Amino acid sequence: MIFPHGAQKLLGWFGGYGYSGTIQFFTGTLHIPYVFALAAILIEFFGGIALILGLFTRVAAVLVGLELAIAAYLVHLPNGFFMNWGGQQKGEGIELFILVLGIAIALALLGGGGISLDKAFCKEKAPEPTAT
Numbered sequence: 001m002i003f004p005h006g007a008q009k010l011l012g013w014f015g016g017y018g019y020s021g022t023i024q025f026f027t028g029t030l031h032i033p034y035v036f037a038l039a040a041i042l043i044e045f046f047g048g049i050a051l052i053l054g055l056f057t058r059v060a061a062v063l064v065g066l067e068l069a070i071a072a073y074l075v076h077l078p079n080g081f082f083m084n085w086g087g088q089q090k091g092e093g094i095e096l097f098i099l100v101l102g103i104a105i106a107l108a109l110l111g112g113g114g115i116s117l118d119k120a121f122c123k124e125k126a127p128e129p130t131a132t
């Protein structure tokens with residue numbers, strides 16, 4: 001779910017504004033410093049890919065979680081809790097952000113699981129010896 005938003009921001013895919021349009025919106029309209037705007041774009045794009053692949057899952061989950069928590073607070077909180085399903089609100093609320101933050105926390109704590117690329121790169125731990 002994160003990757004398509006990153007692809008909108010970086011590449012202009014899926015109806016997005018692309019890198020220059022997103023940077024202009026973040027820095028000009030939202031008054032976010034360039035370095036943080038760039039970080040948001042890269043975290044959503046590459047963090048989304050990492051989460052899909054299960055590669056550097058814990059790091060990607062923490063970065064994505066932090067980025068989305070900041071976006072929820074700075075941009076979406078004034079719009080209330082609920083998503084804008086009916087088009088009646090000024091913008092999107094924080095409902096989805098809370099869900100994604102919960103997922104990010106779980107991935108940060110538990111990792112990517114058995115079929116992740118992280119698992120392929122990790123060595124199996126030897127079982128702990130038991131006292132007799």
